[in-house]
Amino acid sequence: MSLNKDINQRKFRSEHQKAMINLIYSYNWLMENTRKHLDQYDLTPQQFNILRILRGAGEPLSTLQIRQRMLDKMSDTSRIVDRLVKKELVQKVVCSADRRLVDVTISDKGRELLTILDTHESEWDALLKNLDQSEATQLNGLLDKLRNSQD
Amino acid sequence: MSLNKDINQRKFRSEHQKAMINLIYSYNWLMENTRKHLDQYDLTPQQFNILRILRGAGEPLSTLQIRQRMLDKMSDTSRIVDRLVKKELVQKVVCSADRRLVDVTISDKGRELLTILDTHESEWDALLKNLDQSEATQLNGLLDKLRNSQD
DNA sequence: TTTAATTTTATGTTGAACCATTTAATATAT
DNA sequence: ATATATTAAATGGTTCAACATAAAATTAAA
Known part of the structure; x- marks a missing residue:
């Protein structure tokens, strides 16, 4: 490299x-x-991220709830969700209990796509194969410590 | 945090x-x-990066040379340089020896701005103050190892 | 020498971060 | 009950990454 x-x-x-x-x-x-x-699946990391969050939640999430679970705090969630809607990977429905909210749900098509991507999980994990278990733990410790500033 | x-x-x-x-x-x-x-200086990380590269070079660099020294390989260098030109922080001149190239130079204004930013260097370094010297070295070792994959 | 290939920069498009503002709906206060 | 404040989402603007393509200049080849 x-x-x-x-x-x-x-x-x-x-x-x-x-x-x-x-x-x-x-x-x-x-x-x-x-x-x-x-x-190859025409998916961006952020779109993938949102799909996984929705599947993991097991229930509809509002745009705000999605954003709070995303890695990038400031992500432009509503527009990314709209792109997923356009690809028919998620559905958006105005929440009836609180009509300010939008209930976002992963679609069957989205679920199928994630199932395919699950297949890649092991290659995906293998990305960090150069580190053994204890080195990965060490790295996690150092990064946690690094970020733990007072401000 | x-x-x-x-x-x-x-x-x-x-x-x-x-x-x-x-x-x-x-x-x-x-x-x-x-x-x-x-x-506070209306500068993005990438713009700052290019300014430092130009000052560090001590001579005009072509767009390609700048890109090769940037952290993001695929960066959109020519458009970022154009924004720096608009701010009068750099100058662009077509290279007379090879008119495909553009000689980009940091301007006096750009140099002054960097001088001001040099002042922040210590706070800047202090960002990682939670790690001591040996921990920083350890982190560097782990990150280097992490990336050292064959592909 | 003229043509073809290569190199460098510029430009176009899409996705996204980040910032600010707007709009709609709900909650709170008077 | 109406006015105000708050909240959630949408939208607009700028910057940049990533990818593709075009345009211009140079080099190599015929």
Whole structure:
């Protein structure tokens, strides 16, 4: 991977600065590989994310509830949902109890697509195969600690 | 940070899967904090990135050379450069030796802006203050290993 | 030398983040 | 009961990633 060659060539002010760059590289690497799995199904990572959230919930969720469960806090949920509606992977119905809300449900077509994608789950997990179990745990610990700032 | 609460509440298939989610969270956290520093100067992370690359180069760079030094391989360099031109932070001149190329140079105004931003460098580094030196090194090692896949 | 291939930049499109504002519905206060 | 505040969703604007294609200049080939 040329990214890696790149990052090793560069000079850094500190290990902390290198860690920032490294985090960005690693995120980009992860996204690139994620897209490889999803592209053939004409699905973006965020669309996939929302589909999984809806299936996991097992009941209709409002746009706000979806957003709160998404990885990107600030995601433009209503427009992503609209794209999923256009692809007929989800349905949108105004909530009768509170008509400000929209009940979003995964459709049969959406469920079928996820079933197909479940097949990829193991290759998907294998993305991080270079780390063994304990290294993955270690990484999780460091990232948690990293983010745990007071602000 | 509510992100962290979130990630600890969730159930994960494996430490590897958690590490993926954790990487995404951490990247988003980093970007959010980066933007906080740049917003007051009406600069995006990518624009800042290009300005630093140009100053660091010490000579005019072509659009392609800039892109090759950027963190995001696929970045839309020519349009970002155009926005910097509009802000008068860089200049664009067609290269006389090879008229396909465009020589991009940081302007005095751009240089002044970076000088101001240099002031923030220490707070900037302090973003990762929760990790000590050896933890940062450890994180770098794990991220390098993570990405070092064959494909 | 003229044609073909390659390189570099520009442009177009879609998806999405982020920010602000608007609209509709509900809850609260007077 | 009406006016105000709050909440949820939709919408508009800008920036950028990712992908494709076009246009211009250069290089290679015939």
